[in-house]
Amino acid sequence: MSEAALRVMVVDDHPMWRDGVARDLADEGFEVVATADGVGSAGRRAGAVTPDVVLMDMQLPDGTGAEATAAVLAVSPASRVLVLSASEERDDVLEAVKAGASGYLVKSSSRTELVDAVRATADGQAVFTPGLAGLILGEYRRMSQEPTTDPAMPRLTDRETEVLRYVAKGLSAKQIARKLSLSHRTVENHVQATLRKLQLGNRVELTRYAIEHGLDEPPA
Template sequence: MAEDAALTVMVVDDHPIWRDAVARDLAEDGFDVVATAEGAAAARRRAAVVKPDVVLMDMQLSDGDGVQATTEVLTVSPSSRVLVLSASDERDDVLEAVKAGATGYLVKSASKSELCQAVRATAAGRAVFTPNLAGLVLGEYRRIATSTNSGPAPPSLTERETEVLRYVAKGLSAKQIAAKLSLSHRTVENHVQATFRKLHVANRVELTRYAIEHGLDD
């Protein structure tokens, strides 16, 4: 990933004053706001052209909702990551957004500092949630895991890979994990990549979901 100043962001919200204010805050903090959109159709069209690193997505849009828009944006720009920024903290909105592919979910009461940190974390592939929503998402994945425990046995991970996976599930970066385990940054990345291959997941978000589902996030 490029330096923070080069991170590209698209802001999708049907309220122009709020949309412009968020875009301005991000630009002031060094992000490159490459597009804005008021609805799902516009978001899809613009994402297909600009391929933003991060899409800030509202749940209520002029021509649909954030769940639909998230799905459509990730269809035309699969390398983008979606961070929902919504006034709603309803359980169904949060879970539907995550199921549609959103990496994280913040409520609009988040401060400018919290928002900018969340955008950077999202760009780095870390799952970010407003604190009271994180427990909700973890609980849902545990429920799903409990109901599907009769499935095939998970692939075998080494003790070290499991240890690294636990820290990934807690949102730590490779550098932070390396410091905790007294390993090199490269060694940690090698363990993460090996785990990707064994579990057939594509990124850290999917890896975190796997860890949650198998109780490795405690």
């Protein structure tokens, strides 16, 4: 997706912050098609303008960012939501992902990190602030170690799980290949095999998979 065609909506209830982010993105060549200050307005405006990427705050006056994410995706399912929040709380991160967010960035991130994250989100990558990526990977680790009583749930090999963890960090196949001393094709084969096993369509859905199987509950 070219930057010239990339359409962004910013959802935040603080006008100075919201307008500042919108200005920064416009300066980088993105088209800011709408802004919103709550759950209700986010849903209405997303339905009207169908943005490519929605930057979403977690604390809104009429609800949570997770609720706003669900509202946006209900009316504009092709949009991708990137949370941009001051909160680094585990529950906020997992609720956002469960609601359909593609990634989670903290507001202390630099302008460059934000711009890169918007681009990556538009390209279908799962983008997380490094410390929060570790939280999501912890859910994957628990998924791979805990026994399942569901015979229909597929089991991944150790190598597939290893590759999947790097995918969740947002690494490309070439970067994963270098880290694991594998060929690019071998990594791609593992990714495709994992997607087939889990019956998922893309890398963003891989991140959601861990949450949707009850892994937001603490281990017994």
